[in-house]
Amino acid sequence: MPDRFSPEQQAAVGNRVLCVHHRRRRVIALALASVTVAWLGVLAPAHAQEFPSQPIKLVVPLTPGGSNDVLARTLAEKLSGLWHQSVIVENRPGASGNIGADAVARAPAGGHTLLVAPNNVFVVNHSLSPRLEAAKDLAPVTLLGTVPFVLVAGSSAKVGSVKELIELSKSRPAGLSYASSGIGSPHHLAAEMFRSMTGARMTHVPYKGGAPAIVDLLGGQVDVQFGAINQLLPHIRDGKLKALAIVGNERVPLVPDVPTLAEAGVPGWQGEVWVGLAAPPRTPPAIIERLNRDVRKVLAQPEVQARMADQGIVLKGSTIAQMAQTIEDDTKRWAEVIKEANIKAE
Structure with a gap:
């Protein structure tokens, strides 16, 4: 520094330079932290998009050959091509679907083990069997269709x-x-x-x-x-x-001459048998949304629609919220039937 500055003045200037230097370092550090947080925010959705990262299992809690099994195998075929991963169907029958549902409820929550099951598994079974507390927390993905x-x-x-x-x-x-x-x-x-x-x-x-x-x-x-x-x-x-x-409320094209219950003299019938897709509890929302989107894409394919129509299955995809609401409504409806008939678990 020039000689005209006293030692005290030189020290003051030096301190100010150090303060500026420290402030710059702090600003740079904060900027880097912000960039890091933003980058992590980008990476989080990207990680969800990596699903599926391994083969997927569709658990059908019933014996082979039924409506749920036929629908699950069609989904497995189409989703395998869409996801470029093996999708297999595993039949785990027993106790009105309880065994298979409980297995999925206790599976890892990564979306790689899913349940294809009829409505009773979602709205009735956990009420009849106290040991199935885990199954009642299954994460709804989408309705798949109705089975006349x-x-x-x-x-x-x-x-x-x-x-x-x-x-x-x-x-x-x-x-x-x-x-x-x-x-x-x-x-x-x-x-x-x-x-x-x-x-x-x-x-x-x-x-x-x-x-x-x-x-x-x-x-x-x-x-x-x-x-x-x-x-x-x-x-x-x-x-x-x-x-x-x-x-049901409508005749079925496969047997057009068979009347509905209302036409046959039993008016006021409510409720239909539906099949739904669910994931283990605590499955990340991003994966649930991905599953919903991809499965509904498959259900909308004309080939899949025609194949299921030949089996009498009417495909009806839904939002996650719609399936959750259907479960809530049907639980109330069938609770009255269960109480009146005094139905008890096996």
């Missing part, structure tokens, strides 16, 4: 209409027996609602799956069944089972 149910009579109940069925049930001391795929299953709940609405005398005979129930229905061990149209249609066409009514 049909009321059929076997050879042991020689009736030609719903009215005749109700009359026959009241004329027999023990009433009629009806088959289901298990306690709390859609087959069971539909029959109990029918019994409540009509006063028909009916006794429940639960099976471990829809296939063995149909075998005994064909063999005359049980009288009637409410079941999925795609499983019962071959036997209806062969004349081995008599289709009495469609359980």
Whole structure:
């Protein structure tokens, strides 16, 4: 420094230079921190977009061959091509879907293990079985579609209409027996609602799956069944089972001559059997949204629509919020049926 400055002045100037230097370092550090935070914010969504990072498993809590299984295998085929990852279907039947649902509920929350299941798994089972507390927290992804149910009579109940069925049930001391795929299953709940609405005398005979129930229905061990149209249609066409009514608000093109329950003399029916997709609890929202978007894209494909229509399945994708609301509404609706019929878990 020039000699005209005193030592004290030189020291003051030096201090000011150091302060400026420290302020600059602090500003640079803050700027770098801001850039780092912004960069991490970019990386977080990018990480979510990396899904799926490994093979995906679609768990169907029912036996192979049913509506849920057919739909899951179609999804697996299309999603595998979309995601460039293997998508496999694993059937884990038992306890009206409880075993498979509980397995998914306890799986890692990364979106690589998913559940394809009917509505009873989401709205009924956890109410019937206290041990399924985890399953009630499954994360909704999307509704997949509805499965028309049909009321059929076997050879042991020689009736030609719903009215005749109700009359026959009241004329027999023990009433009629009806088959289901298990306690709390859609087959069971539909029959109990029918019994409540009509006063028909009916006794429940639960099976471990829809296939063995149909075998005994064909063999005359049980009288009637409410079941999925795609499983019962071959036997209806062969004349081995008599289709009495469609359980829903509209007729089904596969059996156009079969009336709805309302047309058959049972007005006021509410509720339909639907299939939904869910993920384990605590699955990141970004992954749930990705799943919803990609699955709905598959459901909208004309080829998939046509393939499922041949099975009697009506595809209906939904938002995450719509599925959550459907679960809430149906839980209230079926709670009344469960209470009235005094349905207990196995």
